[in-house]
Amino acid sequence: MENLYNLFIDPLHQTFFQKALLGGSLIAIACGVIGCFVILRRMAFLGDALSHAMIAGVVGGYLFMKVIFSIEAHAPAMLIGSVIAALITVGLISFVSQVSRIKEDAVIGIMYCGIFASGVVLVSIFRDYIHVDIMHFIMGDILGITDSELWVAAIVSAFVLTILMFFYRHLQLATFDPIMATSIGISVALIDYSLTACVSMVVVSAVSMVGVILVVGLLITPAATAYLLSDRLPRMMALAALFSFTSVVGGLYLSVWLDSAGGGAIMLFCSFQFFVIFLLAPKYGYFSKLIRRWNMIPQSLLEDILTSVLRSGNQASSESLRLYLKSSTKLLVKGVNQLQREELIIKTGKQIKLTDKGKEQANKIIRAHRLWESYLEATGMPANEVHRAAHHLEHLKDEAAINYLDNKLGHPAHDPHGKKIPQ
Amino acid sequence: MAASIIDVENLTVSYGNRPALLDINFSIGPQQLIGIIGPNGSGKSTLLKTLLGFIKPDFGKIKIYGEPLARNEGRIAYVPQRSAVDWDFPITVQEVAMMGRYQYIPWWKEASARDYEIVEQAMKTVRVLDLSKHQIGELSGGQQQRVFMARALAQQSSILLLDEPFAGVDAATERAILDVLKSAKESGKTLIVVHHDLTTAAEYFDQLILIKQRLYAFGSPKIVLQEELLHQVYEGKLRIFSDIVISKKG
Ligand SMILES: Nc1ncnc2c1ncn2[C@@H]1O[C@H](COP(=O)(O)OP(=O)(O)O)[C@@H](O)[C@H]1O
Ligand SMILES: [Mg+2]
Numbered sequence: 001m002e003n004l005y006n007l008f009i010d011p012l013h014q015t016f017f018q019k020a021l022l023g024g025s026l027i028a029i030a031c032g033v034i035g036c037f038v039i040l041r042r043m044a045f046l047g048d049a050l051s052h053a054m055i056a057g058v059v060g061g062y063l064f065m066k067v068i069f070s071i072e073a074h075a076p077a078m079l080i081g082s083v084i085a086a087l088i089t090v091g092l093i094s095f096v097s098q099v100s101r102i103k104e105d106a107v108i109g110i111m112y113c114g115i116f117a118s119g120v121v122l123v124s125i126f127r128d129y130i131h132v133d134i135m136h137f138i139m140g141d142i143l144g145i146t147d148s149e150l151w152v153a154a155i156v157s158a159f160v161l162t163i164l165m166f167f168y169r170h171l172q173l174a175t176f177d178p179i180m181a182t183s184i185g186i187s188v189a190l191i192d193y194s195l196t197a198c199v200s201m202v203v204v205s206a207v208s209m210v211g212v213i214l215v216v217g218l219l220i221t222p223a224a225t226a227y228l229l230s231d232r233l234p235r236m237m238a239l240a241a242l243f244s245f246t247s248v249v250g251g252l253y254l255s256v257w258l259d260s261a262g263g264g265a266i267m268l269f270c271s272f273q274f275f276v277i278f279l280l281a282p283k284y285g286y287f288s289k290l291i292r293r294w295n296m297i298p299q300s301l302l303e304d305i306l307t308s309v310l311r312s313g314n315q316a317s318s319e320s321l322r323l324y325l326k327s328s329t330k331l332l333v334k335g336v337n338q339l340q341r342e343e344l345i346i347k348t349g350k351q352i353k354l355t356d357k358g359k360e361q362a363n364k365i366i367r368a369h370r371l372w373e374s375y376l377e378a379t380g381m382p383a384n385e386v387h388r389a390a391h392h393l394e395h396l397k398d399e400a401a402i403n404y405l406d407n408k409l410g411h412p413a414h415d416p417h418g419k420k421i422p423q
Numbered sequence: 424m425a426a427s428i429i430d431v432e433n434l435t436v437s438y439g440n441r442p443a444l445l446d447i448n449f450s451i452g453p454q455q456l457i458g459i460i461g462p463n464g465s466g467k468s469t470l471l472k473t474l475l476g477f478i479k480p481d482f483g484k485i486k487i488y489g490e491p492l493a494r495n496e497g498r499i500a501y502v503p504q505r506s507a508v509d510w511d512f513p514i515t516v517q518e519v520a521m522m523g524r525y526q527y528i529p530w531w532k533e534a535s536a537r538d539y540e541i542v543e544q545a546m547k548t549v550r551v552l553d554l555s556k557h558q559i560g561e562l563s564g565g566q567q568q569r570v571f572m573a574r575a576l577a578q579q580s581s582i583l584l585l586d587e588p589f590a591g592v593d594a595a596t597e598r599a600i601l602d603v604l605k606s607a608k609e610s611g612k613t614l615i616v617v618h619h620d621l622t623t624a625a626e627y628f629d630q631l632i633l634i635k636q637r638l639y640a641f642g643s644p645k646i647v648l649q650e651e652l653l654h655q656v657y658e659g660k661l662r663i664f665s666d667i668v669i670s671k672k673g
Binding site: 040166167169170172173175176177178179180182183184185227230231232233235236398400 | 472477496508509512514515522531
């Protein structure tokens with residue numbers, strides 16, 4: 001008990017931990033929720049581009065205030081500078097990829113590295129003049145979060161969540177069907193810019209906590225994790241917020257226990273969550289996919305079982321089926337069980353019989369088989385080959401198609417081998 | 424002549440410097456079921472997207488009820504081509520159908536009880552009501568198509584544009600969709616439908632538009648479906664299902 005208390009409660013008494021928890025959660029939740037739109041619109045690159053661009057914006061904002069008003073490290077100016085730099089980067093990306101033949105992915109790389117580089121050069125030129133710590137940008141420092149950063153996080157988070165709440169329908173429609181959105185008077189371009197502006201604000205505010213490199217992860221990983229568990233967007237957004245929150249909490253404890261960097265620990269926890277969900281998600285997870293594949297029985301095998309039972313005079317044993325169909329025992333057992341569940345056959349001891357419903361189905365397939373045989377023969381295929389070909393074609397038994405064949409052939413009563421075609 | 428509902432004059436649209444549509448002219452009257460035919464890449468989808476205002480024309484005029492597009496927001500409903508939809512999007516059938524109501528809901532309000540009623544009615548009409556809580560990717564091709572029809576009906580607009588609604592659906596669903604289109608027309612709507620099957624074009628539509636970058640023909644199916652014209656447009660890639668001659672055996 002004593003130990004658990006120390007592990008979990010002790011850190012909560014530390015002011016730095018409380019602030020980190022509060023600020024981290026505020027901004028992570030905004031990141032997670034807006035991240036849903038980022039991944040659904042395939043704009044994951046945006047986070048990357050923005051976080052790299054912002055160093056130039058921060059330096060720009062810093063210099064601007066210092067030169068014009070002689071104010072040191074004016075936080076709002078640096079924030080605004082970052083958002084402007086971010087918008088310029090995104091604008092340049094879409095401009096260059098539209099007017100030149102260079103594809104968008106390459107343009108993104110060019111732009112954000114260029115802008116990042118200009119920031120780095122600016123910082124080093126004015127290194128005696130401005131007091132910006134580059135390492136702070138690259139790694140972030142969530143455990144050393146300041147009061148003003150906390151305020152920024154709170155305001156940004158509240159602002160972004162309010163926008164998302166009021167314009168949810170606009171964002172959803174513009175993401176899902178931009179053509180319809182335009183046709184009912186929603187400006188998709190305006191939505192794009194607003195979303196970019198919101199993402200920039202969130203990213204800028206998150207960078208001081210987890211650093212440029214990890215901020216993209218905070219933007220997209222919780223949202224992607226939630227995506228694996230959701231069939232509805234509101235649920236995806238709620239789960240993304242939850243996973244962001246648990247990442248911050250889990251990550252902060254990790255960093256205290258292991259005495260590691262806060263940002264790194266948060267992202268590590270976040271990625272761990274993703275992998276667990278990726279494996280275990282009930283519908284879209286990896287294991288459930290494996291299980292589904294495992295349980296899958298080819299439709300053609302099911303139909304072959306039905307017809308062979310009928311052909312053998314409506315009684316067969318699993319053994320005779322196995323010899324006749326040359327399929328693996330495992331698959332056959334699964335197939336027989338499946339057909340039993342569908343009430344198409346009844347199995348008593350070793351004997352397999354068709355139900356009335358099963359007979360009807362089997363007759364349909366045999367009718368398709370024999371009509372296909374007649375058709376193939378009419379088109380000139382040698383009689384000894386038509387059976388094999390028709391065996392594959394019989395699974396195409398769409399009613400309209402089969403009746404069409406029947407009409408074309410003039411409603412024959414017998415197939416080329418003289419067997420009766422069931423009606 | 425009855426007042427026309429859609430007027431297209433000298434419409435030219437291009438992607439980059441490649442024109443997709445060149446100097447298109449036509450006008451469509453009320454209560455018509457119109458088919459657009461033409462080979463792949465001939466600009467059929469581009470024409471619909473331009474009529475919806477999504478693509479800005481380089482040149483030419485589009486008038487709806489005699490007024491420019493900007494004055495007609497929400498008066499045209501749209502059923503997208505199946506391949507253009509993200510079927511993995513986390514959205515249910517009911518939520519897609521509700522999109523048809525968005526133009527009537529102010530941004531600070533929620534959908535009203537009446538909106539829910541209209542959406543339910545639309546889902547009933549195209550028989551997807553019992554699927555309303557399903558994610559759209561779980562449905563069959565025909566059901567997916569009908570979900571977007573429900574959205575278009577919920578929009579209650581008098582013009583409907585449909586991009587290949589019959590692609591990849593079975594014969595029964597094709598009939599069901601056609602019935603919905605016909606009854607929509609009976610109730611006074613104008614429908615423009617991109618269609619790829621020339622064998623059914625004459626049966627389904629009042630008028631046909633044949634395009635391949637340019638407008639090759641516009642009018643009744645008899646006028647448009649001329650063999651020479653089709654061969655010119657489809658350049659031998661014509662795949663009309665010619666009846667296979669089968670020798671009857673005794
Ligand atoms: N977004 C786009 N960018 C560039 N070219 C496009 C775009 N969309 C369509 N095209 C081109 O325009 C032509 C017409 O396309 P589209 O209207 O989709 O044809 P259809 O619907 O008749 O098959 C095609 O050659 C296609 O390659
Ligand atoms: Mg198309």
